[in-house]
Amino acid sequence: MAENAPDIRPGERAVDLPSACDAGVYFIGRIRTPWTRRIDCPKNPAEARARKAVCTIEVDARWAEGLMSIDSCPHLLVLYWMHEARRDLMIQVPRHHGEPRGTFALRSPVRPNPIAASVVDVLAIDGARLSVIGLDCLDGTPLLDLKPHFASADAAPGAEDSQADAEHPRAT
Amino acid sequence: MAENAPDIRPGERAVDLPSACDAGVYFIGRIRTPWTRRIDCPKNPAEARARKAVCTIEVDARWAEGLMSIDSCPHLLVLYWMHEARRDLMIQVPRHHGEPRGTFALRSPVRPNPIAASVVDVLAIDGARLSVIGLDCLDGTPLLDLKPHFASADAAPGAEDSQADAEHPRAT
Numbered sequence: 001m002a003e004n005a006p007d008i009r010p011g012e013r014a015v016d017l018p019s020a021c022d023a024g025v026y027f028i029g030r031i032r033t034p035w036t037r038r039i040d041c042p043k044n045p046a047e048a049r050a051r052k053a054v055c056t057i058e059v060d061a062r063w064a065e066g067l068m069s070i071d072s073c074p075h076l077l078v079l080y081w082m083h084e085a086r087r088d089l090m091i092q093v094p095r096h097h098g099e100p101r102g103t104f105a106l107r108s109p110v111r112p113n114p115i116a117a118s119v120v121d122v123l124a125i126d127g128a129r130l131s132v133i134g135l136d137c138l139d140g141t142p143l144l145d146l147k148p149h150f151a152s153a154d155a156a157p158g159a160e161d162s163q164a165d166a167e168h169p170r171a172t
Numbered sequence: 173m174a175e176n177a178p179d180i181r182p183g184e185r186a187v188d189l190p191s192a193c194d195a196g197v198y199f200i201g202r203i204r205t206p207w208t209r210r211i212d213c214p215k216n217p218a219e220a221r222a223r224k225a226v227c228t229i230e231v232d233a234r235w236a237e238g239l240m241s242i243d244s245c246p247h248l249l250v251l252y253w254m255h256e257a258r259r260d261l262m263i264q265v266p267r268h269h270g271e272p273r274g275t276f277a278l279r280s281p282v283r284p285n286p287i288a289a290s291v292v293d294v295l296a297i298d299g300a301r302l303s304v305i306g307l308d309c310l311d312g313t314p315l316l317d318l319k320p321h322f323a324s325a326d327a328a329p330g331a332e333d334s335q336a337d338a339e340h341p342r343a344t
Contacts, residue, residue, distance in 0.1 A: 015234055021196025022314065023253055025285045026189070044322075059276075062187055063284055065262040068274030075328040076276075079251075079287055081195055090237040102240030104231075104248075104318040112235060113197045113316045115251055117289050119328045134328070142194065144285045146276040150216075155327035156247040156291045156306070 011100040013091040017112075027142035028063045029128075031080055032056040035138055038084075042136040044107070045118045049134055054123065057130040057143060064128040067146075071125055075149035078135065080116050081142040082109035119149050183272040185263040189284075199314035200235045201300075203252055204228040207310055210256075214308040216279070217290045221306055226295065229302040229315060236300040239318075243297055247321035250307065252288050253314040254281035291321050 008014060033055045035041045042048040048055075057078065059067060070076075089110045093100050103111050120134035130146075180186060205227045207213045214220040220227075229250065231239060242248075261282045263272050275283050292306035302318075 013237060015237070018198055018234070022199040023197050023255070024193025025195050025197060025287075026259075027194040028284050062190070063262060065185060065187070066275035066284075067277075068263055068272070069277040070274055073277055077289060077326075079285070079289065083195070087198075090235060091240055100240070102242055103238035105239075105241040105245055105320055107319055107322065111317060112200050112238075113251070115197075115287065115317055117249060117251065117319070117326065119326055121328060145283060145287055147279055147289070148277055149328055150279065151327060154249075154289065154291055155323060156293060156321055 007086070008089070009093045011091065011093045012089055014088040015090050017088050025081065025144055027081065027144070029057060029059040029143035031078075031135060031137055031139075031141040031143055032058060033135060033137060033139045033141070038138065041138060045134050045136055048136040052133060053135075054131055054133055055120075055135040057132055057146070059128040059130075059143065059146075061128065067125075067128060070122075070130070070146070073148040074122055076120050076122060076130075076132070077147045077149045077154055078118050078120055078132070078143070079145040079147075080118075080137060081144055082114035082116050082137070083142055084138065085109035085111070085114040087112050087114060115144060119154060179258070180261070181265045183263065183265045184261055186260040187262050189260050197253065197316055199253065199316070201229060201231040201315035203250075203307060203309055203311075203313040203315055204230060205307060205309060205311045205313070210310065213310060217306045217308055220308040224305060225307075226303055226305055227307040229304055229318070231300040231302075231315065231318075233300065239297075239300060242294075242302070242318070245320040246294055248292050248294060248302075248304070249319040249321045249326055250290050250292055250304070250315070251317040251319075252290075252309060253316055254286035254288050254309070255314055256310065257281035257283070257286040259284050259286060287316060291326060
């Protein structure tokens, strides 16, 4: 436990990370966004949609063939790697919230595996570049995966949102 | 390219994988399901819901503190590692479909980063074990992450589903 580690707020708790990882991921591209500082990023995908902020997903040449038929997918689930986030906090005290919460009850980028999941609207496809709305991440964020978005996999019947957003702030 | 690799169907295409990964993931627990063979798994989360198949998410002790406040999350987005899937197919020909499609236009477990994302309903919480409905994976599948499910992050306004499921079969 590293309660006194730098950048840890009162009430937050860290664990010792394992000495090795269990599997590896490839960065298959990059996400280009208008935001180079955390403070400028939209607070969450809803705010990104409200701002109509267009971002670009660039898929590296090695994997570009996997985009075949992507034009039949108006909505994509994008998985990306939040490369600047620490991974050891298990209890966090989100700013503007004040109450400690478990990491798995937060959308914070700080988590054991800093993988973000966001659904985007695809606006345009130009080769291996996709213009999308719905991302809120830093410019240069590594891309992990694109999947067609299905309501049956990616939404729960009756899951409501506005209160959840208020109760579970995303940003730390 | 390895067009003649074993277990590749006519029309499918593989790429050479990079010699090294770019980042590592921790397996933070396991998913216990009734299914030990791929053929027995539900075809997708919708079928898992229709079968009312209850699965158990077991979070390892190191990370269990991160479950604090999880009882305020009726729906979770579960990320897990499809450990038995190959990672090099960029064009796939799903069984029962017959048409080649790009990997990023499919929910197939075969993808560069075999990370699955499913929304589940939480039925019960017993310490670091969660009983859930909505998973369709093999018993023993490694767990990567749990997040509160928000419609604003995990669903697109107007994204419809039934035709998408038919057009983009999940299983290979």
